[in-house]
Amino acid sequence: MSENEYDIVIVGSGCAGPAAAKKAAELGLKVLLLEKSQKPGEKNVSGTCLNMAALVDPDLQYLMKGPIEREIYEMHSYMITPERTTMFRETPSEGIILLSIRRDVFDAWHTDMAKKAGAEVKLSTTVIDIIEENGKIKGVVTDSGDKYYGKMVIDAAGVNSIVGRKAGLIPKRKGQNMILYTILNVHLGEKLVDERFGNSIYYFLSPNAMHKTWAWAFPKREVVTFGTGGYMDDELFKDGITSVNDYMQNLIDLPVIKEKIEGGKIASWGLHLEFDEAIERRTRDGLILTGEAGGFVIPFLGEGMPEAFFTGIYAAESAKKAIDANDFSAEKLEEHFMERYQENIFLQGFRYVADLNKKSILTKTDEEIAEIMQNVCIGGGFISNAIHTLWMKGAEEDNMDFVQEAKDFYEFIQPYRQVGSETIEIYKKMRAQK
Numbered sequence: 001m002s003e004n005e006y007d008i009v010i011v012g013s014g015c016a017g018p019a020a021a022k023k024a025a026e027l028g029l030k031v032l033l034l035e036k037s038q039k040p041g042e043k044n045v046s047g048t049c050l051n052m053a054a055l056v057d058p059d060l061q062y063l064m065k066g067p068i069e070r071e072i073y074e075m076h077s078y079m080i081t082p083e084r085t086t087m088f089r090e091t092p093s094e095g096i097i098l099l100s101i102r103r104d105v106f107d108a109w110h111t112d113m114a115k116k117a118g119a120e121v122k123l124s125t126t127v128i129d130i131i132e133e134n135g136k137i138k139g140v141v142t143d144s145g146d147k148y149y150g151k152m153v154i155d156a157a158g159v160n161s162i163v164g165r166k167a168g169l170i171p172k173r174k175g176q177n178m179i180l181y182t183i184l185n186v187h188l189g190e191k192l193v194d195e196r197f198g199n200s201i202y203y204f205l206s207p208n209a210m211h212k213t214w215a216w217a218f219p220k221r222e223v224v225t226f227g228t229g230g231y232m233d234d235e236l237f238k239d240g241i242t243s244v245n246d247y248m249q250n251l252i253d254l255p256v257i258k259e260k261i262e263g264g265k266i267a268s269w270g271l272h273l274e275f276d277e278a279i280e281r282r283t284r285d286g287l288i289l290t291g292e293a294g295g296f297v298i299p300f301l302g303e304g305m306p307e308a309f310f311t312g313i314y315a316a317e318s319a320k321k322a323i324d325a326n327d328f329s330a331e332k333l334e335e336h337f338m339e340r341y342q343e344n345i346f347l348q349g350f351r352y353v354a355d356l357n358k359k360s361i362l363t364k365t366d367e368e369i370a371e372i373m374q375n376v377c378i379g380g381g382f383i384s385n386a387i388h389t390l391w392m393k394g395a396e397e398d399n400m401d402f403v404q405e406a407k408d409f410y411e412f413i414q415p416y417r418q419v420g421s422e423t424i425e426i427y428k429k430m431r432a433q434k
């Protein structure tokens with residue numbers, strides 16, 4: 001193989017990219033990982049909490065060894081009614097629910113893991129085009145005009161991936177099924193974050209502080225990240241709201257938040273668009289789309305990192321199989337990739353819950369959504385809502401099929417729901433191996 005020829009060329013070193021590169025290198029392949037930033041994660045404001053229910057999967061346990069900002073044990077949800085009554089609910093858990101991270105630190109560590117496994121990494125390298133021959137994707141072209149060839153290309157370039165678009169797999173966005181988020185980082189210092197936020201995450205529902213979604217606060221070591229925004233429909237801007245920044249301003253003006261951030265400094269304030277559109281095909285001959293590039297994200301539940309890690313790993317495995325069999329056809333790649341994807345209870349459970357909740361929540365008022373949120377713990381409230389919605393539909397329409405579907409789903413996700421109490425033990429073991 002010549003210098004610019006590889007088994008696999010991977011584009012993007014966010015979540016999916018390093019996971020794919022590490023796995024592929026461990027499988028003995030010659031891997032190139034390309035990332036446009038100078039330091040992986042430096043521009044990534046999104047993705048702040050890792051879900052422990054996903055991390056206990058043996059494929060992802062190594063991520064517990066990474067740089068963690070805070071272990072999250074509890075969830076607090078606040079519902080503020082139009083009359084400004086505050087209802088508060090505390091949901092402790094048996095184990096760690098989430099691990100909060102900083103993407104600039106975590107992505108850099110993860111990229112280093114891929115490097116240690118044997119992948120070659122090139123930073124400050126932006127991919128601008130793909131190389132195609134007789135319908136097969138053969139490599140990529142970078143902004144400096146360099147060409148890199150791979151038996152396989154893995155696209156892990158996230159929401160704005162150029163690779164997927166150039167390959168004709170990511171359609172032109174239609175301006176619907178999107179959530180526009182605004183993110184605010186407030187620097188308070190470790191002591192104040194400890195005192196005021198501790199090891200909990202916070203959800204808030206309040207009039208004019210979000211639209212068809214919910215606002216949250218995720219504490220890091222010294223900084224607290226706030227997020228809110230709105231589902232992009234005709235009602236996103238009304239009642240004096242002219243931009244999603246108004247939602248954020250109204251959120252941090254709530255007395256319950258104002259007192260918590262007093263004395264803090266705004267470190268950054270930014271916007272982020274998330275697409276909630278299924279992508280029809282994720283493979284072409286010689287190419288697999290992973291993570292957000294492949295539509296593996298659930299903006300509705302603020303979840304996308306586990307999807308990206310898992311699909312990155314599955315793509316690397318599919319690429320290895322393709323190389324061994326010398327068969328790079330889209331069908332073959334899809335076969336193994338989807339087999340692994342479909343047997344993953346966490347991914348399937350989350351997807352099912354998200355789809356049903358989305359349909360149900362979009363028809364509800366903000367007050368009704370708030371009621372659902374009152375029950376949310378590790379997806380528990382969403383799961384109950386999904387099951388309840390199906391059950392009620394079955395009763396209303398006198399159709400037992402919906403009731404059966406609710407029951408089947410409930411049984412399917414049992415292993416995932418039982419995992420909670422083991423997390424601490426696995427986490428301690430992994431941290432000890434760091």
Ligand SMILES: Cc1cc2nc3c(=O)[nH]c(=O)nc-3n(C[C@H](O)[C@H](O)[C@H](O)COP(=O)(O)OP(=O)(O)OC[C@H]3O[C@@H](n4cnc5c(N)ncnc54)[C@H](O)[C@@H]3O)c2cc1C
Binds near residue numbers: 034303
């Ligand atoms: C506000 C917000 C909060 C979120 N919070 C959470 C959360 O708490 N938990 C969770 O699980 N998920 C969360 N998500 C979702 C999560 O951030 C994403 O789903 C996840 O980052 C997707 O990973 P990825 O690897 O596909 O893409 P990314 O993480 O976006 O990585 C893509 C990488 O590719 C690089 N790149 C892009 N184009 C090129 C190019 N042309 N050439 C070279 N490199 C390129 C980028 O620089 C980047 O490093 C959140 C999302 C938003 C918007």
